[in-house]
Amino acid sequence: MTRSFTRDQVDADLVDALVGLARLAPRAGNTQGIEFLVLESSQVDDYWNTTFNEKNRDDFPWPNLFNVPVLILIWVDPKRYVERYSEGDKRRSGLGKGTSAWQTPYWWVDGGMAAMTILMGAESRGLSALFFGLFDHEQNVKAKFGVPQRFKSIGAIALGYATDEQRRSKSLDRPKRELDEVLHRGRWSS
Numbered sequence: 016m017t018r019s020f021t022r023d024q025v026d027a028d029l030v031d032a033l034v035g036l037a038r039l040a041p042r043a044g045n046t047q048g049i050e051f052l053v054l055e056s057s058q059v060d061d062y063w064n065t066t067f068n069e070k071n072r073d074d075f076p077w078p079n080l081f082n083v084p085v086l087i088l089i090w091v092d093p094k095r096y097v098e099r100y101s102e103g104d105k106r107r108s109g110l111g112k113g114t115s116a117w118q119t120p121y122w123w124v125d126g127g128m129a130a131m132t133i134l135m136g137a138e139s140r141g142l143s144a145l146f147f148g149l150f151d152h153e154q155n156v157k158a159k160f161g162v163p164q165r166f167k168s169i170g171a172i173a174l175g176y177a178t179d180e181q182r183r184s185k186s187l188d189r190p191k192r193e194l195d196e197v198l199h200r201g202r203w204s205s
């Protein structure tokens with residue numbers, strides 16, 4: 016993840032290619048309930064103006080995040096999943112009853128698959144990216160950019176070119192768990 020960007024623009028065709036890849040990412044029941052809002056140029060400023068007040072911006076430890084030329088916001092439509100799983104070939108799953116019937120809500124899974132596809136596609140094309148959450152700004156962002164109410168936010172991807180200097184996130188001070196701590200072969204080993 017990159018939190019400091021240059022002001023270099025990202026080619027619109029490149030953005031289309033990344034969203035095009037995400038469109039093909041694994042998706043439960045081929046539901047295709049994920050949609051993307053791309054913000055460029057002054058629309059990115061509109062996003063920061065909607066989510067960051069002046070004071071928070073002054074205190075923010077990654078000021079070069081605000082240089083980023085493109086934001087891709089990923090949205091999911093849970094109702095579409097419920098409708099898809101009400102269809103004949105899926106009816107026996109019982110998941111057409113409503114969102115509360117889903118032990119693993121596939122809209123979040125598909126959203127993560129789409130996000131990761133964009134992140135990997137970006138990296139392989141020499142771009143850098145940051146995935147970040149909308150937190151309590153979701154409603155304001157929806158209102159500002161006309162996102163229909165039925166959609167829920169997966170998060171946003173900031174996309175651009177990294178500066179040479181990067182300030183590390185505190186989260187990265189947490190050591191990565193060792194393979195044998197997370198890998199259970201055959202039976203859970205405490």
Ligand SMILES: Cc1cc2nc3c(=O)[nH]c(=O)nc-3n(C[C@H](O)[C@H](O)[C@H](O)COP(=O)(O)O)c2cc1C
Pocket residue numbers: 016018145146147148184186
């Ligand atoms: C679901 C999710 C939410 C995240 N939210 C944020 C966020 O709001 N702000 C942020 O700076 N990084 C966020 N990150 C990035 C992580 O803190 C962390 O930097 C990243 O997963 C590590 O990637 P790296 O090892 O490639 O640097 C998020 C990552 C994920 C997967």
